Amino acid sequence: MNSELMTYIKNNKAEIFEHWLELMKNTETERIQSIVSESVYVKVSSDFVETILANPVIDKDSFIERLDDVIQRVVRLGWPLTYLTQGVRQIGQVVFEGYMGAPSSVGKVETKLLYEFDEWLGPIYNEIVEKYSNSWEHTIMLQRVALQELSAPLIPVFDKITVMPLVGTIDTERAKQIMENLLQGVVKHRSEVVLIDITGVPVVDTMVAHHIIQAAEAVRLVGAKCLLVGIRPEIAQTIVNLGIDLNQIITKNSLKKGIEKALEITNRKIVHVESEESL
Structure with missing residues (x-):
């Protein structure tokens, strides 16, 4: 990712997050927000967005660890995978539109920028799907074991x-x-x-x-x-x-x-x- 885009993200994290929250209200997160408190939703969402935006400037192991922590919390809360996948798409949209509208981006080649976004968010999207699936399967397995232990007591x-x-x-x-x-x-x-x-x-x-x-x-x-x-x-x-x-x-x-x-x-x-x- 080019340095100008990284600088834009670093200087506008708060605005990016607020715009992201607004866009997510139009998705099925309304159902999520109806079953958890506003503070919990904002906290988990903030950590999720912060992790994605920090990806270019932190090492891979730290990023995977932070992403795994967020995904496990999402699974424990029972939120759907679409919250994460749609969330990644919306982050890309907010950052792209915001950066293209910034004065420093005037004259930038949009095709090249789209390629950079794909390199940035594509692997994250795939990582989220894989980790969510693994975490969900692990949770289901633990629940099944617990139910088996309780299903036929003597x-x-x-x-x-x-x-x-x-x-x-x-x-x-x-x-x-x-x-x-x-x-x-x-x-x-x-x-x-x-x-x-x-x-x-x-x-x-x-x-x-x-x-x-x-x-x-x-x-x-x-x-x-x-x-x-x-x-x-x-x-x-x-x-x-x-x-x-x-x-x-x-x-x-x-x-x-x-x-x-x-x-x-x-x-x-x-x-x-x-x-x-x-x-």
Whole structure:
């Protein structure tokens, strides 16, 4: 980039940023600004523009580090890639129009200047797309791991009795997680009875029933009984209509009744004790 253009950018950073903010209001940043405070939006935007404008005068490693920091913040805030890509284009437009209108640029060859802009902003654009994609994929992977850890917990409620509450759709990948957690939990908690609570499962089709039957059989093989609880009327009707055979699994319509049955299986029961005042 020629020295005159670099001098123009250095001397007009504040004006460039203000003009850039105005142009960005016409893009989908209106949606972004509706979910974050004005101060957060301006701070992140200022750091982004400052990083791009500083590119010609700082070394590559420092620039990549600063750009990576801004992109990670944008990803954490859930802002779209278009904020960055459109932002780069708008920076180029603001700087180009401002510089061409400055007295020092009179007589400059516009074609040559456009070539210099392409050399400056082209690699930045590509770097942003790559880093945003990598950062987004990494974030999604971490979220997926966290969801897997929370999607099928095995909770001990009484000695030798554990409950696995299921919420949401059950697909093949989640079914594998359920199976692993069940078998590991049965051994860890020395469970004799495991209750699978499907109250929060919206749909039980053939595939879901197949996964549940497999899980119950696996639990039986490690020496425990499996109870299926939380069967709502519409779920019961679906199971009957699909011809799914759950005869080998004890079923109850509520977790309360399931726990009562589990206590019975482990030779225990709930006893109501009268208070001293009623005696």
